[in-house]
Amino acid sequence: MTDTLIEGLYREGEPIADTKAPPGDISQKWTTRQFEAALVNPANRRKLSVIIVGTGLAGAAAGATLGEAGYQVKSFCYQDSPRRAHSIAAQGGINAAKNYKGDGDSIHRLFYDTVKGGDYRSRETNVYRLAEVSADIIDQCVAQGVPFAREYGGLLDNRSFGGVQVSRTFYARGQTGQQLLIGAYQALERQIAAGTVQMFARHEMLELIVVDGKARGIIARDLVTGEIETHLADVVVLASGGYGNVFFLSTNAMGSNVTATWRAHRKGAYFGNPCYTQIHPTCIPQSGEQQSKLTLMSESLRNDGRIWVPKRAEDCEKDPREIPEEDRDYYLERIYPGFGNLVPRDIASRQAKNMCDEGRGVGPEVDGSRRGVYLDFADAIGRLGEDAVRAKYGNLFDMYERITGENPYQVPMRIYPAVHYTMGGLWVDYDLQSTIPGLFVTGEANFSDHGANRLGASALMQGLADGYFVLPNTIRDYLAAGPFERIDEDHPAVAEARESVQGRIQHLLGTNGTRSVDSYHKELGKIMWEKCGMERTDAGLREAIEQIRALRADFWANVRVLGTPEGLNQALERAGRVADFLELGELMCIDALHRRESCGGHFRAESQTEDGEALRHDDEFAYVAAWEWGGDGGAPVLHKEDLVYEFIELKQRSYK
């Protein structure tokens, strides 16, 4: 480890040498790994226990599968039912290399597209495996009764999505996430009925229990009674989703949080690539200060809508229908004539921000600036007729009208980018095991598979791949070493974890300061969005770090949380989550600051080509940044995992 602080902010530790992927050709690695993983005899499985935090696609699929296999599973979620996990909100679809259209798709092509889409910052081995098991996911879901869209002949329909040239996206109207999650939820409920899975809804994990260096349980709060409970097991799986809510305004569900992964990070699990955030270009813009969340509209709208802003700032307040053609700037079509309105997400998002920063944004003024651009269907309505447009996008248009009160058949829609997904998360090896033995991490909670940018329809694929197929095979190898030594509830490590949770709750309730939890969350969100959002600069990030530190100190001295530790206390729940976001935010900024290159969802203003495109520096930054907790008040330690590309050649992405 370096002795001195780099930039006054962090130290550098030993590189990560091995991700434990088996050697050999990429197409054989997963087969080899499954074969080499030790088996657990069915009679011994019921003696082994697994805790799974999260019931989204990743957690519900894992719970159902491990329950079926005969392990004793305890599942946790903070909602009132596992069916409500945030995966339910995904609209677009799920990718799979089925080649049902005979258009040249293959495992290798899905693998290639995903690595390229991730701007060459993901691991080849994991992505290949993801592509490999993708086809099984669709079979599994269909067997469970997931009602995917079908053609008249009764076979499954596909569409192409997110700038890919093959049709490999399976979908269930605009509700793919809901239907996939209901499938996994039903499989989980089946195991609950069978007694293999015990469900703890309205329970929040607040601490990880580590005994002799191994993850052995969690401390959870029963959100209804307020009781602090200890749950012990042989192995712990975190499937607790992403941390996009650090920005306050995002498309994530209100309760999405970083607590589960952050608590594990503080106990020794490395945090990978925290600064990689996916920004989605077609969200409904913010309308005012009272807003609590942003709503995404399917990207498919960009297939027919034309994006523009007025050429002159003076026109921004005008009714858009009164702005003549020659006074409009169809900026994507102008700058990227080849791809036009269909450029990838990061490019579409950044250009919208540029237009608004130039003062040419449209819509209501929030915080002194207009943040919106037009997405105009007038041409499409003229060309195809209103009925055809209604048939294609009717539900999205209705949703837009419900939220904004404007009729998009008559007035152009307004859109703006919003935070949508986080590619960072706990670092895991090929087995999905974190740097704490016995702690596995799946779905959006881990950092793997998407690199610096996630292609559309890939997160659902990863969640289910991890939950149904990858984890059940790799965790078995770990469990085969059991049965593990029994742990008592009064073990010092358990007592320490409980006390730290109780202490934190008491502190939050006892401060009785002057500011509400939400006001801190909003302020943090603004700092993050302005300085660690779509575009980052050296100076901005340094300022953000100072501001976050000050805000955190103020939070612990001045927060007001009313009520008691007993019973349902939603302000207390939020306070705990915001406290963790206030620590994560700083790490995100440090990570963003140290990565002096632009890649995927990470755009560093200092690293761009002459015409303003993202410029990677593969010679310096082709690695995963895995951060180790440096202790309270200490500096984080950076461990680098070099990304080695054996099967794919690194290229600059270009959409010009």
Add this chain to the structure above:
Amino acid sequence: MRLALKIWRQDGPSDTGRMARYDIDGVSEDSSFLEMLDLLNEQLTERGEEPVAFDSDCREGICGTCGVVINGEAHGPERTTTCQLHMRSFKDGDEIVIEPWRADPFPVIKDLVVDRSAFDRIIQAGGFISANTGSAPDAHATPVPKEHADRAFMAAECIGCGACVAACPNASGMLFMGAKITHLGELPQGQPEREARVVSMTAQHDHEGFGGCTNLGECTRACPKGIPLNVISQMNADFRHAGYGRR
């Protein structure tokens, strides 16, 4: 906007509860109903009064977490979820009465939050297809006619919010249950367990204390996803069929 809110306050499951009145000002027409409650809670916190507990998560109308009775109607005056109801549906100066879902099988936890775990137990009783992971045949091995797939999808759109129960004078959960039975019953994959499913789910439904359907249709009027009443007919048909089958 300026509004007078009458909100059900109940400290916990054993408290009897009461209506409380709050006046609120400065509500934006563009905010959602839940954002209006957020604003109220900020003001209550400032005054040192405990905020009103209510459930929500996605705030996009898809997770089914939110739901309150607004002026006597489940999810309020429009056919949508509470989170997607916007304040422009109300007028400046309105009085709004806000209560939790009212039904015996949905006991109140606190204020506007109720316990809907009975719905999960109905699903546990058979609302699934028994398909173990990793043994599925190729997805194209069994074609599904489009009309069946579409009808299955329509029924599968239920978000499990519970508005149907709250709206029903009998507190019947049959729209919810019928939706699941129709979803799975429309698909070839759902056939082997079709009869057993309807029998065991219905038994669980009754055991939880939900009432029977007397065809009033309040459920489907309140349903934010437009689940039609005929899913209940399909459920009844399956139930009769299962009865004859066993005799």
